Amino acid sequence: MDRYCVFGNPIAHSKSPLIHAEFASLTQQQLSYDKQLVAEDQFPQAVAEFRRQGGQGANVTLPFKQQAFELCDGLTDRARLSGAVNTLYWQGDQLWGDNTDGEGLVRDLLRNGVELKGCRILLIGAGGAVRGVIPSLFEQQPQSIVVANRTQAKAETLAQHFAELGDISSCAMDEIDGAFDLIINGTSASLSSTALPVNADVIQRAKCCYDMAYGSEPTVFQQQAKQLGVSKSLDGLGMLIQQAAVSFERWRGVTPDPQPVYDLIKRQL
Ligand code: ATR
Incomplete structure (x- = not known):
């Protein structure tokens, strides 16, 4: 099964696994998406290890968005301009970064x-x-x-x-x-x-x-x-769901409907 995750510290609060699991179910995609707590000085190692284990793509949250920017081999224009990366994906051996916020x-x-x-x-x-x-x-x-x-x-x-x-x-x-x-x-x-x-x-x-x-x-x-x-x-709840949808689209090539996920998370707040 294709693997994705979100790297952060802290990460326990992250809603990304729930959002992406819902997107996967709505679009009938087989994938897993986990949270990864990373020590502040271990970000490059964590990304490399995730890739070695077959990771296909990842989100990056605080405090690693700038480190992710520096680590990438290639950047989308908007990631380059904003100086921060929240979405990682690989093209061959090259690590690419986007910013979907x-x-x-x-x-x-x-x-x-x-x-x-x-x-x-x-x-x-x-x-x-x-x-x-x-x-x-x-x-x-x-x-x-x-x-x-x-x-x-x-x-x-x-x-x-x-x-x-x-x-x-x-x-x-x-x-x-x-x-x-x-x-x-x-x-x-x-x-x-x-x-x-x-x-x-x-x-x-x-x-x-x-x-x-x-x-x-x-x-x-x-x-x-x-x-x-x-x-x-x-x-900003809609922005949270939509930035995840843009990441999902980049990885999977399909656009999930944000509304059911928005309704689900709104009910849980
Ligand atoms: P983030 O990554 O969430 O943008 P940040 O880089 O620490 O976090 O930036 C926080 C922003 O919120 C800054 O613009 C900060 O203003 P300063 O640059 O003057 O510090 C602003 N901010 C935080 N608390 C604030 C407050 N109580 N009133 C006004 N601005 C505040």
Whole structure:
């Protein structure tokens, strides 16, 4: 049976085995998909050993996405641009890396009726999560992207890094001004239930607010948006399922329907 896995540390919480088992069942694919806890200094060895045992492909989660990027012999354009890899596969003896996070976000937004072409996007945060999605967002030809971060210098570094892809600029989080169609929270503030110090006017004018985090209840950012009357506020569960679907597609050549898996995981949160 073809073998896949997800490498991470910690990894016990990962929903990837459940998601991929459901995809396999929905598409009648015979495969196994496990979690692998890897010591921080053992990532290259773990990948090599997995391949030696017949592994066909793998996902990579924290803290190994950058190490995976460095380990690969070949990279897709979006993985190269984002500097991080979440999906590994082999072509002959060569290890290849892709980053499906951005495509997962885009698919989830489009599926929820959010128009991206010509859209003015505000991205809040400047860590790995935000960096990983910028190339795929630009593929949708938005009008502009503004990156706002608590530490402005990091937002500025990202804006400079992606300048060749389109209209991108940066600002400090408490200085955000202007009108945006879509606001995406890519900070880890939701995980600590912290409200973001973003001007209420800016949130109020958005057509959609999206939090890359998710939980059993709406996130603090979703609550902020709702209180300010934003009609559409989404969390990142759809992105999680969709990035997995893009990985599955790369490995298996078939596209699974994300909806049944979304419903299943939503019920379990
Ligand atoms: P990830 O890989 O999840 O993106 P990261 O690289 O550590 O994690 O980045 C975390 C992001 O969340 C950063 O943009 C961070 O802002 P700083 O660069 O100023 O540290 C942001 N962040 C975390 N906690 C925050 C909070 N309480 N308020 C605002 N921003 C926060």
